[in-house]
Amino acid sequence: METLIYNLLAYINNSLDKDINYHIAKTLLENFQKIEGFSLETAAEVCNVAPSTINRFCKRIGFRNFSSLRNSVTKYGAPLETNDITLSGDSFIAQLKENVEIIETIPKEQIKGIVKQISKSRRVVILGFEKHQIQALELQKKILLAGKFCECNTNIFKQMDTLDLLSEEDMIITISIHGHLLAEDFLLFEKIKRTKAKKLLITFSKPQQHLELFDEVLQCGKIENSAVSSQTLLRLFDVLFH
Numbered sequence: 001m002e003t004l005i006y007n008l009l010a011y012i013n014n015s016l017d018k019d020i021n022y023h024i025a026k027t028l029l030e031n032f033q034k035i036e037g038f039s040l041e042t043a044a045e046v047c048n049v050a051p052s053t054i055n056r057f058c059k060r061i062g063f064r065n066f067s068s069l070r071n072s073v074t075k076y077g078a079p080l081e082t083n084d085i086t087l088s089g090d091s092f093i094a095q096l097k098e099n100v101e102i103i104e105t106i107p108k109e110q111i112k113g114i115v116k117q118i119s120k121s122r123r124v125v126i127l128g129f130e131k132h133q134i135q136a137l138e139l140q141k142k143i144l145l146a147g148k149f150c151e152c153n154t155n156i157f158k159q160m161d162t163l164d165l166l167s168e169e170d171m172i173i174t175i176s177i178h179g180h181l182l183a184e185d186f187l188l189f190e191k192i193k194r195t196k197a198k199k200l201l202i203t204f205s206k207p208q209q210h211l212e213l214f215d216e217v218l219q220c221g222k223i224e225n226s227a228v229s230s231q232t233l234l235r236l237f238d239v240l241f242h
Contacts, residue, residue, distance in 0.1 A: 003181055004072045005032070006130045007061045007156055014155045020049060024057045036073045040066045062156060062187050072186075087227055099204075099221035099232040103239055106218065111240060114216065117198055118143060121171035124150040125197075127159050127188070129175040135233040136175060142241040160188055166197035174214070177221075177229045179205040182213065189213070202236065204229065 011025040027047045028035060035043070043066055044051040055065045063069040087095065118124055124143065129136040133154055140152040150173075153159050166172065172195065176182055182189055182201075192199060192213060199214040204226055207217035220236045221229060 002130055003062075003186070004035075004069060005029075010154070010156050011061055014157075020053065021057050021060060023047065024049065024054065025061070032073075035070055038066075038070060059187065060157070062160065064187065068186070072180075072183075092228060095222075095225040096228045096231055099225050099228060100235055102222065103220050103232070103236050106220070106239070110216070110218075114200060114218070115146070115240060117171055117200075118150075118173075119146070119148055121148075121198065122169040123166060123197075124148060124171045124173065125159070125162055125166065126150060126152040127163075127172050127174040127192075128181045130181065132175055132177070132230060132233055135230055135237070138234060139173070139237045142237050146241050156188075160191050163191040163195045163197075166195050168196045168198070170197040171200065172197050173200045173202065175202045175233070177204050177226050178223065179203050179209060182210060202233070204232075 008025045008029050012022060012029070015022045015025075024047045028043070031038075031046055038046070040051045040054060044054045047054060051066075058064070058066050058069045061069075063072065126136050126140060136152050136154075140150045143150040151162065153162070163172070172192070174181075174192065182192070199216070201210050201214040201217045203210065203217065203219060204221040204223050205219070207219050210217050218236070221232045225232070
């Protein structure tokens with residue numbers, strides 16, 4: 001659900017022209033609570049376009065088709081509701097403390113290896129991050145202060161296009177707290193799978209879930225503690241570039 005919301009908002013926020021795709025994105029956002037019950041034909045009727053135009057738009061924003069877009073609402077809806085729960089002060093501190101303890105168990109050799117890979121890569125690109133744009137920019141700043149320019153495009157569509165241009169001399173750093181962005185429903189999964197670049201994932205999900213797709217996985221928190229993911233990421237970046 002979050003991925004769809006951010007992708008639709010990103011399209012509107014980065015669109016220079018209010019073309020037909022802008023209209024589709026805006027209409028889907030205005031009818032977001034109804035998407036789960038839409039058929040392709042219903043979505044086309046609501047947006048006043050042909051069904052084929054809806055499918056082309058879905059692919060444009062990272063989904064295989066309208067069915068994949070609709071499934072993202074039902075399949076990944078719960079985490080959004082969980083993350084929106086307001087924590088008490090004690091719960092916030094307790095969850096953050098658990099995540100920090102996980103970060104402290106990351107082997108120093110692994111941290112040094114990641115920093116070395118960043119340093120020697122020709123291009124370094126940060127992917128994903130959805131609502132963690134501020135944290136991604138903080139990582140970009142820390143990498144820059146360490147002497148390496150790093151790309152961090154907030155437009156998910158440009159991120160995906162960049163993957164086609166990377167070689168084995170390059171590196172991608174993907175931030176996906178729940179790992180939902182890496183689901184096979186999304187075209188980003190195929191793009192990451194095909195890229196020749198070195199691949200690092202920063203996540204709260206179990207590393208073994210993603211080892212076939214990434215060269216290295218940094219688990220820096222627990223899924224049930226994702227409400228404090230923003231603060232956890234900042235702590236991880238401090239540890240990487242202390």
